[in-house]
Amino acid sequence: MRKSLFSFSLLASLTLTACTTVLNNLPGVYTLEIQQGNIIDQNMINQLRPNMDKRQVLYIMGSPMLVDFFHKNRWDYVYYDKPSGENAVEKKAFLVFKTVDGTDKLTGMYGDFKPSNLPVVKPSDEKIVDLPKREVDHTLWEMITGLFGFDGSDTSSATPKTEQKSQVDLPL
Numbered sequence: 001m002r003k004s005l006f007s008f009s010l011l012a013s014l015t016l017t018a019c020t021t022v023l024n025n026l027p028g029v030y031t032l033e034i035q036q037g038n039i040i041d042q043n044m045i046n047q048l049r050p051n052m053d054k055r056q057v058l059y060i061m062g063s064p065m066l067v068d069f070f071h072k073n074r075w076d077y078v079y080y081d082k083p084s085g086e087n088a089v090e091k092k093a094f095l096v097f098k099t100v101d102g103t104d105k106l107t108g109m110y111g112d113f114k115p116s117n118l119p120v121v122k123p124s125d126e127k128i129v130d131l132p133k134r135e136v137d138h139t140l141w142e143m144i145t146g147l148f149g150f151d152g153s154d155t156s157s158a159t160p161k162t163e164q165k166s167q168v169d170l171p172l
Contacts, residue, residue, distance in 0.1 A: 034082040045113040052106040073097045
Protein backbone atom coordinates (compact mmCIF):
# COMPACT_ATOMS: atom_id res chain seq x y z
CA MET A 1 0.00 0.00 0.00
CA ARG A 2 2.80 2.38 0.95
CA LYS A 3 4.80 1.71 -2.24
CA SER A 4 1.78 2.21 -4.47
CA LEU A 5 0.94 5.52 -2.73
CA PHE A 6 4.52 6.70 -3.11
CA SER A 7 4.69 5.73 -6.77
CA PHE A 8 1.30 7.35 -7.45
CA SER A 9 2.35 10.66 -5.81
CA LEU A 10 5.67 10.60 -7.69
CA LEU A 11 3.89 9.99 -10.98
CA ALA A 12 1.32 12.73 -10.26
CA SER A 13 4.01 15.31 -9.37
CA LEU A 14 6.02 14.51 -12.51
CA THR A 15 2.92 14.78 -14.66
CA LEU A 16 1.90 18.13 -13.23
CA THR A 17 5.36 19.67 -13.60
CA ALA A 18 5.63 18.32 -17.12
CA CYS A 19 2.32 19.97 -18.03
CA THR A 20 3.43 23.36 -16.82
CA THR A 21 6.70 23.26 -18.72
CA VAL A 22 4.96 22.03 -21.86
CA LEU A 23 2.17 24.62 -21.58
CA ASN A 24 4.63 27.47 -20.98
CA ASN A 25 6.65 26.64 -24.09
CA LEU A 26 3.90 25.98 -26.64
CA PRO A 27 4.42 27.99 -29.83
CA GLY A 28 1.64 30.41 -30.74
CA VAL A 29 0.18 30.60 -27.23
CA TYR A 30 -0.31 34.16 -26.02
CA THR A 31 1.10 34.95 -22.59
CA LEU A 32 0.53 38.21 -20.77
CA GLU A 33 3.28 40.70 -20.12
CA ILE A 34 3.44 41.29 -16.39
CA GLN A 35 4.67 44.62 -15.02
CA GLN A 36 4.73 45.26 -11.31
CA GLY A 37 6.08 48.04 -9.15
CA ASN A 38 7.42 51.46 -10.07
CA ILE A 39 8.80 52.00 -13.55
CA ILE A 40 12.38 53.14 -13.02
CA ASP A 41 14.71 54.40 -15.73
CA GLN A 42 18.12 56.05 -15.83
CA ASN A 43 16.68 59.49 -16.68
CA MET A 44 14.76 59.55 -13.40
CA ILE A 45 17.87 58.58 -11.43
CA ASN A 46 19.94 61.26 -13.21
CA GLN A 47 17.55 63.97 -11.99
CA LEU A 48 18.18 63.11 -8.34
CA ARG A 49 20.65 65.31 -6.48
CA PRO A 50 22.01 65.16 -2.92
CA ASN A 51 20.10 67.15 -0.27
CA MET A 52 16.79 66.99 -2.15
CA ASP A 53 13.84 66.80 0.22
CA LYS A 54 11.26 64.02 0.13
CA ARG A 55 8.72 66.09 -1.83
CA GLN A 56 11.19 66.71 -4.64
CA VAL A 57 12.14 63.03 -4.79
CA LEU A 58 8.46 62.10 -4.74
CA TYR A 59 7.85 64.41 -7.71
CA ILE A 60 10.64 62.82 -9.77
CA MET A 61 10.34 59.15 -8.79
CA GLY A 62 6.72 58.79 -7.71
CA SER A 63 5.60 57.11 -4.53
CA PRO A 64 7.89 54.32 -3.31
CA MET A 65 6.88 50.71 -3.63
CA LEU A 66 7.84 50.03 -0.04
CA VAL A 67 8.45 52.19 3.02
CA ASP A 68 9.90 49.79 5.55
CA PHE A 69 8.72 50.12 9.13
CA PHE A 70 12.17 49.25 10.43
CA HIS A 71 13.97 51.59 8.00
CA LYS A 72 11.84 54.74 7.93
CA ASN A 73 14.58 56.74 6.22
CA ARG A 74 14.81 54.38 3.24
CA TRP A 75 12.50 54.28 0.22
CA ASP A 76 12.49 51.14 -1.90
CA TYR A 77 11.66 51.30 -5.61
CA VAL A 78 11.28 47.87 -7.22
CA TYR A 79 10.30 47.20 -10.84
CA TYR A 80 9.54 43.74 -12.20
CA ASP A 81 8.83 43.10 -15.88
CA LYS A 82 8.16 39.73 -17.51
CA PRO A 83 7.71 40.25 -21.24
CA SER A 84 5.83 37.44 -22.93
CA GLY A 85 8.20 34.69 -23.96
CA GLU A 86 11.28 36.36 -22.46
CA ASN A 87 13.18 36.29 -19.20
CA ALA A 88 12.04 38.40 -16.27
CA VAL A 89 13.75 41.74 -15.63
CA GLU A 90 13.96 43.11 -12.09
CA LYS A 91 15.34 46.57 -11.28
CA LYS A 92 15.81 48.01 -7.81
CA ALA A 93 16.69 51.43 -6.42
CA PHE A 94 16.96 52.27 -2.73
CA LEU A 95 17.03 55.92 -1.63
CA VAL A 96 18.33 56.84 1.84
CA PHE A 97 17.28 60.02 3.66
CA LYS A 98 18.73 61.75 6.70
CA THR A 99 16.97 64.31 8.88
CA VAL A 100 18.79 67.67 8.73
CA ASP A 101 17.28 70.76 10.43
CA GLY A 102 13.88 69.09 10.76
CA THR A 103 13.58 68.08 7.09
CA ASP A 104 14.50 64.78 5.48
CA LYS A 105 17.22 65.17 2.83
CA LEU A 106 18.41 62.65 0.24
CA THR A 107 21.86 61.47 1.32
CA GLY A 108 22.46 58.21 -0.49
CA MET A 109 21.34 55.75 -3.08
CA TYR A 110 22.14 52.17 -4.00
CA GLY A 111 20.73 49.50 -6.25
CA ASP A 112 20.88 48.67 -9.95
CA PHE A 113 21.29 52.27 -11.12
CA LYS A 114 24.19 54.71 -10.75
CA PRO A 115 23.56 58.47 -10.84
CA SER A 116 25.29 60.50 -13.54
CA ASN A 117 27.53 63.52 -12.91
CA LEU A 118 26.38 65.22 -16.12
CA PRO A 119 23.77 67.99 -15.95
CA VAL A 120 20.26 66.90 -16.78
CA VAL A 121 18.91 68.15 -20.09
CA LYS A 122 15.31 67.20 -20.50
CA PRO A 123 14.06 67.78 -24.06
CA SER A 124 10.51 68.98 -24.46
CA ASP A 125 8.08 66.73 -26.30
CA GLU A 126 5.54 69.52 -26.79
CA LYS A 127 4.71 70.63 -30.31
CA ILE A 128 3.14 73.92 -31.34
CA VAL A 129 0.50 73.70 -34.05
CA ASP A 130 -0.99 76.77 -35.73
CA LEU A 131 -4.67 76.26 -36.47
CA PRO A 132 -6.45 78.35 -39.09
CA LYS A 133 -9.20 80.62 -37.84
CA ARG A 134 -12.57 78.95 -38.05
CA GLU A 135 -15.35 80.91 -39.64
CA VAL A 136 -18.69 80.02 -38.14
CA ASP A 137 -21.75 81.10 -40.08
CA HIS A 138 -24.30 79.94 -37.56
CA THR A 139 -24.14 78.62 -34.05
CA LEU A 140 -25.68 75.27 -33.17
CA TRP A 141 -28.64 77.01 -31.54
CA GLU A 142 -29.26 79.09 -34.69
CA MET A 143 -29.21 75.94 -36.83
CA ILE A 144 -31.68 74.14 -34.52
CA THR A 145 -34.07 77.08 -34.36
CA GLY A 146 -33.73 77.51 -38.13
CA LEU A 147 -35.21 74.03 -38.58
CA PHE A 148 -38.41 75.24 -36.91
CA GLY A 149 -38.63 78.50 -38.84
CA PHE A 150 -37.14 80.82 -36.23
CA ASP A 151 -34.12 82.86 -37.23
CA GLY A 152 -33.30 84.07 -33.72
CA SER A 153 -33.64 87.78 -34.50
CA ASP A 154 -37.19 88.01 -33.17
CA THR A 155 -37.51 88.13 -29.41
CA SER A 156 -41.28 87.58 -29.29
CA SER A 157 -42.34 84.18 -30.44
CA ALA A 158 -46.07 84.99 -30.38
CA THR A 159 -46.16 86.64 -33.81
CA PRO A 160 -44.81 84.82 -36.84
CA LYS A 161 -42.35 86.59 -39.16
CA THR A 162 -44.89 87.16 -41.94
CA GLU A 163 -47.31 89.06 -39.73
CA GLN A 164 -44.77 91.41 -38.19
CA LYS A 165 -45.43 95.07 -38.74
CA SER A 166 -42.60 97.24 -39.88
CA GLN A 167 -41.65 100.01 -37.56
CA VAL A 168 -40.86 103.44 -38.92
CA ASP A 169 -38.92 106.04 -37.01
CA LEU A 170 -40.36 109.52 -37.40
CA PRO A 171 -38.13 112.55 -37.11
CA LEU A 172 -39.01 114.89 -34.29
